[in-house]
Amino acid sequence: xxxxxxxxxxxxxxxxxxxxxxxxxxxxxxxxxxxxxxxxxxxxxxxxxxxxxxxxxxxxxxxxxxxxxxxxxxxxxxxxxxxxxxxxxxxxxxxxxxxxxxxxxxxxxxxxxxxxxxxxxxxxxxxxxxxxxxxxxxxxxxxxxxxxxxxxxxxxxxxxxxxxxxxxxxxxxxxxxxxxxxxxxxxxxxxxxxxxxxxxxxxxxxxxxxxxxxxxxxxxxxxxxxxxxxxxxxxxxxxxxxxxxxxxxxxxxxxxxxxxxxxxxxxxxxxxxxxxxxxxxxxxxxxxxx
Amino acid sequence: xxxxxxxxxxxxxxxxxxxxxxxxxxxxxxxxxxxxxxxxxxxxxxxxxxxxxxxxxxxxxxxxxxxxxxxxxxxxxxxxxxxxxxxxxxxxxxxxxxxxxxxxxxxxxxxxxxxxxxxxxxxxxxxxxxxxxxxxxxxxxxxxxxxxxxxxxxxxxxxxxxxxxxxxxxxxxxxxxxxxxxxxxxxxxxxxxxxxxxxxxxxxxxxxxxxxxxxxxxxxxxxxxxxxxxxxxxxxxxxxxxxxxxxxxxxxxxxxxxxxxxxxxxxxxxxxxxxxxxxxxxxxxxxxxxxxxxxxxx
Numbered sequence: 001x002x003x004x005x006x007x008x009x010x011x012x013x014x015x016x017x018x019x020x021x022x023x024x025x026x027x028x029x030x031x032x033x034x035x036x037x038x039x040x041x042x043x044x045x046x047x048x049x050x051x052x053x054x055x056x057x058x059x060x061x062x063x064x065x066x067x068x069x070x071x072x073x074x075x076x077x078x079x080x081x082x083x084x085x086x087x088x089x090x091x092x093x094x095x096x097x098x099x100x101x102x103x104x105x106x107x108x109x110x111x112x113x114x115x116x117x118x119x120x121x122x123x124x125x126x127x128x129x130x131x132x133x134x135x136x137x138x139x140x141x142x143x144x145x146x147x148x149x150x151x152x153x154x155x156x157x158x159x160x161x162x163x164x165x166x167x168x169x170x171x172x173x174x175x176x177x178x179x180x181x182x183x184x185x186x187x188x189x190x191x192x193x194x195x196x197x198x199x200x201x202x203x204x205x206x207x208x209x210x211x212x213x214x215x216x217x218x219x220x221x222x223x224x225x226x227x228x229x230x231x232x233x234x235x236x237x238x239x240x241x242x243x244x245x246x247x248x249x250x251x252x253x254x255x256x257x258x259x260x261x262x263x264x265x266x267x268x269x270x271x272x273x274x275x276x277x278x279x280x281x282x283x284x285x286x287x288x289x290x
Numbered sequence: 291x292x293x294x295x296x297x298x299x300x301x302x303x304x305x306x307x308x309x310x311x312x313x314x315x316x317x318x319x320x321x322x323x324x325x326x327x328x329x330x331x332x333x334x335x336x337x338x339x340x341x342x343x344x345x346x347x348x349x350x351x352x353x354x355x356x357x358x359x360x361x362x363x364x365x366x367x368x369x370x371x372x373x374x375x376x377x378x379x380x381x382x383x384x385x386x387x388x389x390x391x392x393x394x395x396x397x398x399x400x401x402x403x404x405x406x407x408x409x410x411x412x413x414x415x416x417x418x419x420x421x422x423x424x425x426x427x428x429x430x431x432x433x434x435x436x437x438x439x440x441x442x443x444x445x446x447x448x449x450x451x452x453x454x455x456x457x458x459x460x461x462x463x464x465x466x467x468x469x470x471x472x473x474x475x476x477x478x479x480x481x482x483x484x485x486x487x488x489x490x491x492x493x494x495x496x497x498x499x500x501x502x503x504x505x506x507x508x509x510x511x512x513x514x515x516x517x518x519x520x521x522x523x524x525x526x527x528x529x530x531x532x533x534x535x536x537x538x539x540x541x542x543x544x545x546x547x548x549x550x551x552x553x554x555x556x557x558x559x560x561x562x563x564x565x566x567x568x569x570x571x572x573x574x575x576x577x578x579x580x581x582x583x584x585x586x587x588x
Contacts, residue, residue: 048311122320123422125583131319132311136425144419149349158345161338162424190352 046245047097047120047137047214052129054090054115054269059083089115091269092129097214102246104256104263104277106284112269113249117216120247134244135213138163142207148192152183152202155191159206173209180231181205201228208235215243219250253281322582323427329575331427339430343437350438361442362449369397376514385516387552394453395548396513398446399541402439402472403479404504409435410483411500414491414585421586428585429578432487436480443472454548464550471543477567478536481574488581511537534559536566 090112097103105113118124120131121139145162146155156177160170178184181201183194191199217236240246240259250256256263256277263280265273273280311318323331332339351357372393377383386392410432414421417431447468455461490497510532512520517538521529532538539562546555 045311045314046316048314048316050311118422120319122425123586125320125586132314132316133319134316137319138425139423141423144417144423147345147349149352150345154341154345154348158341161335161341162420162426164335164426167337 043098043100045096046099046134048132049093049095050130052090052093052119052126054119055127056087056089058085058087089269093271095264095274097245099244101262102240102260104260105247105249105266106256106263107266111266113266114218117218117247117249121216133214137214137216138212139216140207143203149190151189152187152191156206160209163210165210177205177209204232208239211239211242213244215239215246217248253285257281320583325579328427328579332429335426335430339433339437342434343441346438347441362445365398365401369394372514382515385519388457388549391453391457391549393514395450395545396541398450399544400508400513402443402475405439406436406479406483407486407504408500410487411490411497413487428582432483436483440476450548459549464547467547468544471547474563474567475540477571481570484574484578488578491585507537511535511541534562539563
């Protein structure tokens with residue numbers, strides 16, 4: 001659905017009032033210093049993204065012109081150097097996340113959703129702009145830490161330490177993790193000998209061992225068989241309830257509608273819309289269908 | 291197309307001002323910690339450094355049947371090759387009355403430097419995926435490379451002791467000085483590694499030059515010849531540079547520990563050893579820390 005060229009045409013042809021530049025006439029939240037006296041109590045902002053820009057500089061292949069010169073290029077004899085291409089992945093995103101918010105990020109492939117999560121987590125330094133947060137936001141996932149050559153037990157320790165847990169905390173939760181993942185029999189075997197389902201379950205169990213104040217979730221959560229899917233969804237729900245604020249990237253609009261109260265639609269690095277989850281999901285869906 | 295939700299707070303312009311965010315008690319994500327706080331953060335994650343070091347040793351050797359034995363077999367085979375090429379063919383065996391031990395100490399000590407520096411050069415570039423998924427002080431990555439080399443050095447010391455005994459040097463108290471000598475060498479290597487890690491992260495092209503620089507430095511550090519003897523007739527300044535080059539300093543301190551009668555150590559060598567270690571550790575850490583915010587970016 002993401003590659004529908006018609007959708008691109010319609011969305012870009014439309015004169016787009018940039019949501020960010022348009023001031024909201026009635027700020028719904030009161031400043032925290034003076035607690036709201038109206039029906040909706042003021043909620044504390046826990047994430048503030050201020051004009052975030054990310055520009056990737058990549059080495060592109062030379063543009064091909066004719067078939068003949070292409071051969072020359074492959075042989076490295078073409079004229080000129082490989083040009084540096086700039087990819088503007090995020091174009092001035094500003095948003096505020098409040099305590100208790102679950103914010104869905106929607107948009108087509110390559111629109112910058114995952115980049116946004118990495119910037120919020122402080123894992124990718126933005127080219128310009130700033131992100132402020134309460135506590136250390138954390139991306140859900142430890143895949144990159146774990147080493148397939150090591151046993152499950154060692155990977156639990158390694159993953160836990162990478163997430164910032166103390167050794168004792170990991171030992172306390174060790175049994176919970178292996179029971180949740182259901183890998184007790186294989187816990188001293190190298191992880192590369194696990195079935196893909198087993199290792200996915202263990203990775204999930206390690207990643208969800210701790211609740212950060214701001215939780216960032218990137219897609220593809222429910223892995224494994226149906227039974228584990230139910231359990232993992234429950235666990236995510238519990239994590240979201242504990243976390244101060246959740247950002248969820250997903251292509252499954254159903255998941256966004258179900259879990260999120262708010263959604264942000266990012267299109268080619270631009271913020272198209274920020275609002276109530278169902279409204280944003282509807283608008284996004286309309287643009288995709290068209 | 292634009293949204294004006296009423297029930298969901300989306301954009302309060304006042305909150306988009308960073309100074310307002312600071313007043314709310316938020317902190318800037320990805321902001322570099324102060325030097326002392328950073329040092330504390332790294333120290334607080336020392337178990338992580340240790341486990342990551344151990345994990346790397348295990349993972350690196352899990353594929354071959356002899357496993358961790360290769361950490362020893364590699365330098366032993368290198369000693370064999372150098373013994374033939376430099377000792378016998380080029381005649382360097384005359385530089386020491388116990389050339390086998392002389393050479394073994396040189397090669398084994400050098401593996402600490404070469405392993406640490408080449409490992410650190412890649413440490414940030416290769417761990418990009420890791421840096422993009424979990425937050426931690428990035429100094430942990432080069433430190434884990436150093437930790438891995440230090441762990442691997444324990445068995446190497448044992449082999450050196452065996453070679454010493456087998457070549458008739460005997461057991462003596464001087465062996466105890468291998469510990470401070472190794473500690474200083476590790477400090478130096480770690481500091482240098484952190485500098486290299488930062489430089490290579492900034493410019494990948496430099497990473498390709500690192501092995502050649504290391505090789506050149508090794509040839510100048512007296513791994514398989516005696517600097518004292520070969521530089522005897524060199525000008526004073528050249529001799530001093532060769533003598534106090536950190537590579538040669540730490541190799542000499544190790545040789546002094548294993549062959550005290552045959553390889554006497556001047557006290558100045560210890561002073562140089564402490565100086566290089568402290569200097570490089572401090573400068574390397576600061577150099578690494580000052581670019582902390584950029585690691586993981588393009």
